[in-house]
Amino acid sequence: EDQVTQSPEALRLQEGESSSLNCSYTVSGLRGLFWYRQDPGKGPEFLFTLYSAGEEKEKERLKATLTKKESFLHITAPKPEDSATYLCAVFISNDYKLSFGAGTTVTVRA
Amino acid sequence: SAVISQKPSRDICQRGTSLTIQCQVDSQVTMMFWYRQQPGQSLTLIATANQGSEATYESGFVIDKFPISRPNLTFSTLTVSNMSPEDSSIYLCSVVETGGGTEAFFGQGTRLTVV
Numbered sequence: 001e002d003q004v005t006q007s008p009e010a011l012r013l014q015e016g017e018s019s020s021l022n023c024s025y026t027v028s029g030l031r032g033l034f035w036y037r038q039d040p041g042k043g044p045e046f047l048f049t050l051y052s053a054g055e056e057k058e059k060e061r062l063k064a065t066l067t068k069k070e071s072f073l074h075i076t077a078p079k080p081e082d083s084a085t086y087l088c089a090v091f092i093s094n095d096y097k098l099s100f101g102a103g104t105t106v107t108v109r110a
Numbered sequence: 111s112a113v114i115s116q117k118p119s120r121d122i123c124q125r126g127t128s129l130t131i132q133c134q135v136d137s138q139v140t141m142m143f144w145y146r147q148q149p150g151q152s153l154t155l156i157a158t159a160n161q162g163s164e165a166t167y168e169s170g171f172v173i174d175k176f177p178i179s180r181p182n183l184t185f186s187t188l189t190v191s192n193m194s195p196e197d198s199s200i201y202l203c204s205v206v207e208t209g210g211g212t213e214a215f216f217g218q219g220t221r222l223t224v225v
Contacts, residue, residue: 031212032212034214036216041219041221042218042219043114043116043200043202043216043217043218043219044153044202044216045216046111046213046214046215046216049211049212049213049214051211051212087152087153089153089214091212095141095158096141096143096206096208096212096214097143097155097158097168098143098145098153098155098204098214099155100152100153100154101152102151102152103152
């Protein structure tokens with residue numbers, strides 16, 4: 001069963017065009033939801049951990065929010081350097097194993 | 111935050127051979143994991159690398175194919191044995207830190223191509 005579902009699969013934005021990525025999850029007793037950025041050929045770069053509904057975290061043009069069923073990654077006024085695949089993951093057990101979504105590939109055109 | 115170094119960063123190997131990937135962390139960590147990312151796919155957990163005991167493998171992964179060592183709290187190796195083209199993937203080492211908040215960090219990965 002899918003525990004983490006990301007949408008859309010791909011997102012093409014014009015520079016400055018704000019948008020949001022979605023991550024829905026089905027695990028019970030959420031112990032942490034993670035957002036990562038991954039550039040081609042590189043390992044995932046940690047962005048945020050969210051723990052409870054209502055929590056928000058920001059980093060530069062990125063803002064992550066969390067509800068009881070999903071998380072959003074908002075990209076405000078994106079720049080071409082924000083182009084990457086954004087991955088969402090949750091802990092699936094008490095031993096810190098991560099289950100990942102398929103990712104959203106964001107392309108920002110100048 | 112932990113800094114993770116993986117070696118090699120990439121390799122091209124002949125089928126039937128084995129490759130050992132090293133993961134070095136700049137601090138002592140309890141929780142260390144190995145993931146695989148197949149081409150165009152997301153990450154899948156292979157195993158938990160336990161210090162001083164046998165690794166714990168996820169469904170679909172076995173010790174004979176992916177032996178793991180964890181001799182101390184800063185180092186681990188993953189071997190991909192008797193390789194076939196289907197093993198062509200990126201292999202990633204990860205650690206989890208829980209001081210303050212919980213953060214999970216990844217190495218840069220090892221891109222393996224089996225020919």
